[in-house]
Amino acid sequence: MISIKRDVYLFLFGLLFLLVTAYSIMVSQSYYLGLEESAKYEMLYEMRAVEKYYQETGILHNTEGRTFQVFSSLDSMPTHFRKSFDWQAFEPGEIYEHYLVAKDNSNAHYLYASTREAKANGNLLYFVTSYDESLYYQLLESDIPESYTQFNQALLISGALLLAVFVMVRWLIFRLTQPVFRLAKWSSILNTQEPPPQKKLRYQELIGLADTLTQSIERERESIAREETFLKTASHELRTPIATISASNELIERGAEHLSPSQKRATNRINRATSNMNNLITALLWLSQKEQLPIQESKVRLIDVVNELVENNRYLIERKAVEVEIHSHSNDEIQLSLELTQITLTNLVRNAFQHCAEGQINIRVFKDGVLISNPTADQDEESSPSGFGIGLTLVEKICHQQDWSLRFENSNSTYVTELMFGKCR
Secondary structure, X not given: OOOHHHHHHHXXXXXXXXXXXXXXHHHHHHHHHHHHHHHHHHHHHHHHHHHHHHHHHOOOOOOOOOOEEEEOOOOOOOHHHHHHOOHHHOOOOOOEEEEEEOOOOOOEEEEEEEEEEOOOOOOEEEEEEXXXXXXXXXXXXXXXXXXXXXXHHHHHHHHHHHHHHHHHHHHHHHHHHHHHHHHHHHHHHOOOOOOOOHHHHOOHHHHHHHHHHHHHHHHHHHHHHHHHHHHHHHHHHHHHHHHHHHHHHHHHHHOHHHOOHHHHHHHXXXXXXXXXXXXXXXXXXXXXXXXXXXXXOEEEEHHHHHHHHHHHOHHHHOOOEEEXXXXXXXXXXXXXXXXXXXXXXXXXXXXXXXXXXXXXXXXXXXXXXXXXXXXXXXXXXXXXXXXXXXXXXHHHHHHHHHOOEEEEEEEOOEEEEEEEOOOOO
């Protein structure tokens, strides 16, 4: 995951590096260009001086053995000078340069050459300047020129500039990111009673964001509190009429010999409805709890629980062309909360019965889990688990609190639900 600080660092230091590099190259190029121009202007000065003397006296200075030399013809010029340049292509007054390396690579010379027509008699003069590279560097080492020192100072200034900008950028990033980190730290705990002080957030945008988060959290908490109050109140209020209906139905069933078949079917429907309502009330109570309810565990044989739940909910498929196959892969007992196990499996079995129009429902029971697969109607193929309603919400909450593994899969017109009573896989 990329952080804001990292991107800011990379961008600013990349820009800084480019600027300092460009500045260093410009300083270096300017220095060496200055040296080269200095040598050329020195040669131009010598050429003008020789030309003036030649016009006044008609003779050339004896320049043999000097760095700067002048010749009246190519034949009088040393061979290495004559062969180093294409003299026929020279433009009068232009200075040409050549780097001449000895055959044994022992030394090298910088050669500058030019031609100029004497105004006195129209003769063409040939000028050559030669610098011995080794002597040049020896001179630099023994007597460092001030320009070279200034060049080094320019590089040091570049380094100091880089360090100064680094410190400033580091301070700027710290100043910009610290309020963001404070806001992020506070938002991770969402303590609306102690919001971060505006002075520490510093920036108006962050202060506004903190206020917006605080208001949103308060509204959400108020909404949750109202829902919890409603669920608790509704759950407790429903228990009394359900108990009354259940007790009254028991009295009616005691005189079962006097009941007609239609009346018996009605009492059975009342029993199933009260049982479903009790499960719903239990679900509402679970959803209204902030903390996990105390749980009493006992030895549970899953195959017995599944058989009982299938029989209790078989009325849901009485008028459907649906068969139920139960496959037991283990008769062992497992330590579980019987109430939570019944609530969870009841919702899953009822969902399979309700969403299956025809075909065969397969329920596989293992020692520590149950797998339910059922064919789905065309209109249900793209349905999601959210279609379970409050039942799934309850199942997911129980599985999360108990650390059970719940998996849904819908493929090839078959819906598969897997519940494993153990650590999430």
